[in-house]
Amino acid sequence: MADGQQREGQVGGEQHGQDADDRRLVRRALHPGPAGLNDEVIQAAPLVHVGNFKERDPPIFRGLPHEDVMEWSYQFQRVSAFNQWGPDQQLRHIEFSLEGVAARWFSGLRPRPETIAGLMGALQAAFRHHNYALELESQLRARKMGVDEPVMSYCYDIIYLCSKLL
Incomplete structure (x- = not known):
């Protein structure tokens, strides 16, 4: 019985330590600031693709009322960065990421923006909810x-x- 109580005390202590770690992580996330004395500085290694890697497919946007064009734009940019697409490649791929209402909107878009920023701006203006x-x-x-x-x-x-x- 004493062993059971000792184990419960250890588990409770581990839980308390986990709660403290959780609170520390939340504080860092909510209040990022300069690294303190006890904070580690983490540097990301440069992104280098070695060998073959499978490209990700960009998300599909249909222009339906329940879809969030802003979230879709963010996900498209993430896929573009992963696939290492430049602005010209993004412009070529975006047409095939649109279906339904959004594809019909795109086919009737005249004049077509010549930059990805211009096209994303036009897409967001057309499909972002007014409120x-x-x-x-x-x-x-x-x-x-x-x-x-x-x-x-x-x-x-x-x-x-x-x-x-x-």
Whole structure:
């Protein structure tokens, strides 16, 4: 019985340590600042692709009312960076990432923007909801932490929603 109590104390201590680590990570995420004395400086290695790697397919945007053109734009940029597409390649690929209403909009777009930034701006102007900021704010206000949801998952979801508002 003493062994069981000792193990429970160890598990409880580990849980307390995990909670402290979680709080520290949340503080760093919410308040990034200069590295402190005890903070490690992490440097990312340069991105080098060796050998063959499979390109990712860009996401499909259909222009449906429930789709978020801003989120789609962000995901398209992520895939473009991974595939190492330059601006000209992005312009060529974007046409094949559009289907349905969005593809029909694109086919009728005259004059066509000559830059990826111009095309993304036109796409966002055409398909972003007119009350997009209010919808994001509503999502943020309605977001509640689930009973079994990890604290870090909830915190990063809140941070993500806040970043979309800026």
